[in-house]
Amino acid sequence: xxxxxxxxxxxxxxxxxxxxxxxxxxxxxxxxxxxxxxxxxxxxxxxxxxxxxxxxxxxxxxxxxxxxxxxxxxxxxxxxxxxxxxxxxxxxxxxxxxxxxxxxxxxxxxxxxxxxxxxxxxxxxxxxxxxxxxxxxxxxxxxxxxxxxxxxxxxxxxxxxxxxxxxxxxxxxxxxxxxxxxxxxxxxxxxxxxxxxxxxxxxxxxxxxxxxxxxxxxxxxxxxxxxxxxxxxxxxxxxxxxxxxxxxxxxxxxxxxxxxxxxxxxxxxxxxxxxxxxxxxxxxxxxxxxxxxxxxxxxxxxxxxxxxxxxxxxxxxxxxxxxxxxxxxxxxxxxxxxxxxxxxxxxxxxxxxxxxxxxxxxxxxxxxxxxxxxxxxxxxxxxxxxxxxxxxxxxxxxxxxxxxxxxxxxxxxxxxxxxxxxxxxxxxxxxxxxxxxxxxxxxxxxxxxxxxxxxxxxxxxxxxxxxxxxxxxxxxxxxxxx
Amino acid sequence: xxxxxxxxxxxxxxxxxxxxxxxxxxxxxxxxxxxxxxxxxxxxxxxxxxxxxxxxxxxxxxxxxxxxxxxxxxxxxxxxxxxxxxxxxxxxxxxxxxxxxxxxxxxxxxxxxxxxxxxxxxxxxxxxxxxxxxxxxxxxxxxxxxxxxxxxxxxxxxxxxxxxxxxxxxxxxxxxxxxxxxxxxxxxxxxxxxxxxxxxxxxxxxxxxxxxxxxxxxxxxxxxxxxxxxxxxxxxxxxxxxxxxxxxx
Numbered sequence: 001x002x003x004x005x006x007x008x009x010x011x012x013x014x015x016x017x018x019x020x021x022x023x024x025x026x027x028x029x030x031x032x033x034x035x036x037x038x039x040x041x042x043x044x045x046x047x048x049x050x051x052x053x054x055x056x057x058x059x060x061x062x063x064x065x066x067x068x069x070x071x072x073x074x075x076x077x078x079x080x081x082x083x084x085x086x087x088x089x090x091x092x093x094x095x096x097x098x099x100x101x102x103x104x105x106x107x108x109x110x111x112x113x114x115x116x117x118x119x120x121x122x123x124x125x126x127x128x129x130x131x132x133x134x135x136x137x138x139x140x141x142x143x144x145x146x147x148x149x150x151x152x153x154x155x156x157x158x159x160x161x162x163x164x165x166x167x168x169x170x171x172x173x174x175x176x177x178x179x180x181x182x183x184x185x186x187x188x189x190x191x192x193x194x195x196x197x198x199x200x201x202x203x204x205x206x207x208x209x210x211x212x213x214x215x216x217x218x219x220x221x222x223x224x225x226x227x228x229x230x231x232x233x234x235x236x237x238x239x240x241x242x243x244x245x246x247x248x249x250x251x252x253x254x255x256x257x258x259x260x261x262x263x264x265x266x267x268x269x270x271x272x273x274x275x276x277x278x279x280x281x282x283x284x285x286x287x288x289x290x291x292x293x294x295x296x297x298x299x300x301x302x303x304x305x306x307x308x309x310x311x312x313x314x315x316x317x318x319x320x321x322x323x324x325x326x327x328x329x330x331x332x333x334x335x336x337x338x339x340x341x342x343x344x345x346x347x348x349x350x351x352x353x354x355x356x357x358x359x360x361x362x363x364x365x366x367x368x369x370x371x372x373x374x375x376x377x378x379x380x381x382x383x384x385x386x387x388x389x390x391x392x393x394x395x396x397x398x399x400x401x402x403x404x405x406x407x408x409x410x411x412x413x414x415x416x417x418x419x420x421x422x423x424x425x426x427x428x429x430x431x432x433x434x435x436x437x438x439x440x441x442x443x444x445x446x447x448x449x450x451x452x453x454x455x456x457x458x459x460x461x462x463x464x465x466x467x468x469x470x471x472x473x474x475x476x477x478x479x480x481x482x
Numbered sequence: 483x484x485x486x487x488x489x490x491x492x493x494x495x496x497x498x499x500x501x502x503x504x505x506x507x508x509x510x511x512x513x514x515x516x517x518x519x520x521x522x523x524x525x526x527x528x529x530x531x532x533x534x535x536x537x538x539x540x541x542x543x544x545x546x547x548x549x550x551x552x553x554x555x556x557x558x559x560x561x562x563x564x565x566x567x568x569x570x571x572x573x574x575x576x577x578x579x580x581x582x583x584x585x586x587x588x589x590x591x592x593x594x595x596x597x598x599x600x601x602x603x604x605x606x607x608x609x610x611x612x613x614x615x616x617x618x619x620x621x622x623x624x625x626x627x628x629x630x631x632x633x634x635x636x637x638x639x640x641x642x643x644x645x646x647x648x649x650x651x652x653x654x655x656x657x658x659x660x661x662x663x664x665x666x667x668x669x670x671x672x673x674x675x676x677x678x679x680x681x682x683x684x685x686x687x688x689x690x691x692x693x694x695x696x697x698x699x700x701x702x703x704x705x706x707x708x709x710x711x712x713x714x715x716x717x718x719x720x721x722x723x724x725x726x727x728x729x730x731x
Contacts, residue, residue: 383577386540386649387639388566393594401581478625479581 048427101232368410523694
């Protein structure tokens with residue numbers, strides 16, 4: 001089976017997934033299949049949504065991920081109607097992409113309610129919702145925006161709810177606990193079994209079909225495409241839901257479930273599957289190290305750039321105000337949006353994450369520095385001037401040391417913000433402590449989430465303490481900020 | 483003004499100096515000599531132009547007309563750092579850098595000038611002694627000293643590089659009257675001992691008479707009277723000066 005290995009290029013095939021458990025699972029199946037044929041594979045799972053994954057594919061940062069036909073035609077290509085694979089591939093040609101044969105199952109959008117509430121209110125079809133205007137309807141953010149989501153659905157069924165948004169990974173938990181009554185779901189989702197939810201019938205046939213299929217870069221090579229075509233038609237709706245449930249309900253790993261699926265079809269990927277599981281402490285250490293690398297690189301760059309720019313502009317009031325204002329504007333861009341904006345420029349992985357974190361760090365560093373530099377006691381500056389201190393000596397012996405408490409406070413704020421925001425970097429494949437959080441969200445598994453969240457919180461506290469130490473050394477007691 | 487020519491060397495010379503801000507004259511037609519080795523007290527209310535006069539001497543400001551010379555040298559228009567280091571400067575409230583110890587405040591310039599540690603220590607110890615400051619102030623920060631001690635440290639700083647000229651911008655006005663008398667004594671002793679020419683700017687006629695060998699009375703940007711202190715006090719020769727003498731002495 002490994003005989004083919006020698007023939008393949010050394011460059012690994014970069015396989016991504018979106019941050020849903022089905023996307024992880026299908027990508028893991030593709031990864032193991034390719035590995036069993038001797039291809040080297042790099043897994044970049046858990047990208048934060050359709051836009052990020054598709055942009056990364058177009059940018060050549062990844063070679064393939066699993067997409068759904070409905071998403072592709074509606075949300076990406078904006079064809080406005082269900083389109084055949086041939087039509088979509090014609091449109092994808094320009095970007096050098098190709099949609100391969102679908103697995104076969106239809107994981108369409110669906111509207112879910114709790115089983116006992118459906119029974120109590122007599123809810124069977126989506127149209128029945130119109131008779132119960134007091135139901136609390138909360139949809140995932142993506143569903144709220146997409147034309148094949150709520151905007152189209154309410155027109156098709158004449159619904160008029162005051163809807164709110166929620167992160168999809170949290171919605172099942174929320175509906176199961178009765179915090180909301182109606183939400184969007186994926187029809188093959190294993191979570192439906194776990195939480196005893198039922199789907200309302202789409203009697204108007206509003207939702208298009210969502211057939212999962214590998215979306216690949218055409219330049220990935222004919223051998224890879226041939227290998228992946230093996231997956232075409234291997235899963236129906238029930239089989240897909242069962243595989244998903246094996247992960248989210250029974251707690252099996254993606255690697256195990258994927259290996260089992262492939263073994264049933266005569267593909268031996270056992271050797272590869274074993275390598276998937278890692279030691280908890282080892283992965284914790286690796287994630288923490290990566291997290292520190294991301295935050296420290298961004299912070300160091302922000303300190304160097306922030307201090308230099310501040311020193312250059314603080315004497316010009318208008319320029320100083322403008323720069324601080326611009327940094328403030330950057331701060332208002334939501335983290336995920338900023339990360340998505342970075343992809344066309346820097347691809348996916350650590351680079352765009354570091355750039356985004358750098359931009360977020362600039363405001364606290366620059367605002368504190370500029371404010372401190374411009375509010376130094378004018379008498380001291382008059383003395384420094386009259387004593388015969390040169391510009392440079394004034395910066396070194398007067399401006400910087402007197403600004404130090406405020407500058408350090410700004411760096412400290414930036415560092416703590418960075419540690420928190422860096423957990424989102426996992427959405428663009430940058431790794432770090434966000435990795436287990438994203439996996440945990442996809443699996444609805446709190447223990448995974450805690451593996452990222454607890455060390456991140458500890459890091460933030462350690463950072464606070466470290467900065468207190470630095471301040472103690474660098475700033476005389478009576479000048480320390482309290 | 484004729485008495486200024488009795489002494490051969492002028493520490494500072496103003497020739498036809500005028501200065502205006504936004505079209506309003508602050509100093510006009512100033513012709514003045516500040517004799518070397520003596521203390522000249524410039525007296526005026528706020529707005530009389532006395533601080534501007536000081537800033538014209540160390541080149542922080544440039545005159546619109548006329549010329550200012552210090553020991554015969556025209557005040558440089560730019561890159562004035564070297565020039566200013568030959569002029570000591572002390573200010574109201576001392577203006578000590580709060581992040582530096584008192585010793586570091588005093589010796590900073592000498593360090594930047596590249597003095598040896600031995601030379602720095604010798605000069606520093608000399609100044610502490612002259613200003614009657616205890617050795618313990620060295621490692622403390624300015625906020626740990628009394629106002630009078632801070633002011634003495636400020637004078638030490640101004641004198642560290644052994645300047646030929648000392649500019650004092652109301653340095654004693656923030657100190658309480660009893661402490662002030664002590665500082666006057668120390669200052670007079672040091673001023674004679676170091677032989678430094680001094681320009682003292684103040685609104686306090688009593689202080690000016692106490693410390694000044696000579697007086698210059700400024701009003702609304704013009705010199706209304708200048709001369710040896712006793713002469714000015716005994717013969718004001720101008721209603722404004724007479725008023726100052728009668729009210730404040």
